[in-house]
Amino acid sequence: MDKQNFLLNTWYVACTPDEVQQKPLARMICNIPLVFFRNQDKQIKGLEDYCPHRGAALSLGFVENGQLVCGYHGLRMGDKGKVESMPNQRVENFPCIKAYATVERYGFVWIWPGDQSLVDESLIPELxxxxxxxxxxxxxxxxxxxxxxxxxxxxxxxxxxxxxxxxxxxxxxxxxxxxxxxxxxxxxxxxxxxxxxxxxxxxxxxxxxxxxxxxxxxxxxxxxxxxxxxxxxxxxxxxxxxxxxxxxxxxxxxxxxxxxxxxxxxxxxxxxxxxxxxxxxxxxxxxxxxxxxxxxxxxxxxxxxxxxxxxxxxxxxxxxxxxxxxxxxxxxxxxxxxxxxxxxxxxxxxxx
Missing domain, CATH: 3.90.380.10 (Naphthalene 1,2-dioxygenase Alpha Subunit; Chain A, domain 1)
Structure with a gap:
């Protein structure tokens, strides 16, 4: 197992809300390439920055109707990491990508980069x-x-x-x-x-x-x-x-x-x-x-x-x-x- 230098099952500040507006935001955290964007409810969500089609960086695409659109071939990704559609393609069997828990609180966007089954919002520090x-x-x-x-x-x-x-x-x-x-x-x-x-x-x-x-x-x-x-x-x-x-x-x-x-x-x-x-x-x-x-x-x-x-x-x-x-x-x-x-x-x- 590779040496781990930092905790993963915890909350880190990922960005501030003003950094995520119309365009997706690329940010590596704890050696994980991530992309942040606003969904249909204007909530900031975090996904791994990887298109399941050809491995392109989703952060190079754009956001439309709360979905993340890959800038390579137009694949549309939902905020839970599930492929929603792709031009002229059936996407039922496309693999999902990893979604990460994010919470907007106290003027910051927090992310839990570790085991998603252990996410506990009560552990976000009180400010x-x-x-x-x-x-x-x-x-x-x-x-x-x-x-x-x-x-x-x-x-x-x-x-x-x-x-x-x-x-x-x-x-x-x-x-x-x-x-x-x-x-x-x-x-x-x-x-x-x-x-x-x-x-x-x-x-x-x-x-x-x-x-x-x-x-x-x-x-x-x-x-x-x-x-x-x-x-x-x-x-x-x-x-x-x-x-x-x-x-x-x-x-x-x-x-x-x-x-x-x-x-x-x-x-x-x-x-x-x-x-x-x-x-x-x-x-x-x-x-x-x-x-x-x-x-x-x-x-x-x-x-x-x-x-x-x-x-x-x-x-x-x-x-x-x-x-x-x-x-x-x-x-x-x-x-x-x-x-x-x-x-x-x-x-x-x-x-x-």
Whole structure:
């Protein structure tokens, strides 16, 4: 059996609804070539991107009356993977292709790439900020050429901000603040609290946006929460110093949740859905757009680091990386992933 690097019997973010309009969307997820399109009820459905006639990519075709039409010979595919018709051909005995469970929720389209008999919609993570008028969200998508676990490492250890993001969210005090890592149920939590410092540029802008002074000392926090298969929510913010920090009143702080959905594309690439949910001035669209632009620039700085790191590790498979206390969050997250994969494979083998 081939080595499995990621979970399959779980929910990943496949795309956002705006990516699937009139044309079909091709996207590889967990090494599976997929095509997404809207059926007659305007629901987004996912099929394997394979025409059963001659193996053409269905994503190169078009959608008509809620059916996916192959752009090679006009075969029409229904949303359950069954061939509906083909010009001048009888299709009763055409083989079906695989259909994958998809759910549109919280502004994302989720897919279950594994055993379809195990699909459980209740396992989609609950995103309370996505359904509250007290919160605003803006985000984007990057395709990055790296192992998905490298992005997990990156987000569970924010020490790199001092160096990779020196002009935006980094500051030397991050290095000096202790890091605490623990398990809360099935969740890995890494926390860092910094007191009595001046805010870096990104957070000075956030303070001003929330009508707060930006030239005074602040308390800053970073709390990274990892959940299987590869979702990370990071509570971040700054508050005017000596007002409770993380627990300060809303009118004395600027806080938000950095949203990170990491979806494996292949063993060597990912779809990275990033964004920020905030609970101050939620109806200010101009502010949402400004934060999205700033956050996008910050994450672009990570992209080159991760891609080059991935190449280095591939070139040096026998060299071991070091594990320091700042790496504890990523190490614990990897252990969770490895354990879950072994359990999934064991269950799969029993079913054979």
């Amino acid at each position: 309370t900020w996505a359904t509250s008028e007290d919160w605003a969200y803006g985000g984007g998508l990057f395709n990055i050429n790296c192992d998905f676990r490298l992005m997990v490492d990156n987000l569970m250890d924010l020490t790199h901000e001092t160096y990779v993001h020196a002009s935006s969210i980094g500051q030397k005090e991050i290095d000096e603040a202790p890091v605490a890592t623990k398990m809360e149920g099935k969740q890995v939590v890494t926390s860092r609290f910094i007191t009595d410092v001046y805010a870096p540029p990104f957070w000075r802008n956030a303070l001003r946006a929330n009508d707060l002074a930006d030239d005074v000392k602040v308390d800053r926090w970073q709390e990274c929460r990892f959940d299987l298969p590869s979702h990370i929510m990071i509570e971040v913010g700054v508050a005017h110093a000596d007002n409770g920090g993380y627990n300060a009143p809303l009118n004395l702080k600027a806080s938000s949740i950095v949203v990170d959905f990491i979806t494996p594309e292949s063993d060597d690439s990912i779809w990275y859905f990033w964004g920020m949910a905030r609970n101050f001035k939620p109806h200010d669209q101009e502010l949402t757009d400004s934060i999205r632009e700033g956050q996008g620039k910050i994450f672009l700085e990570d992209l080159e680091v991760l891609e080059q790191q991935h190449k280095n590790l591939l070139r040096n498979p026998d060299r071991k990386v070091l594990k320091l206390d700042i790496d504890a969050g990523g190490v614990m997250a990897r252990r969770l992933i490895e354990r879950a994969i072994k359990q999934e494979q064991a269950s799969s083998n029993k079913a054979l």
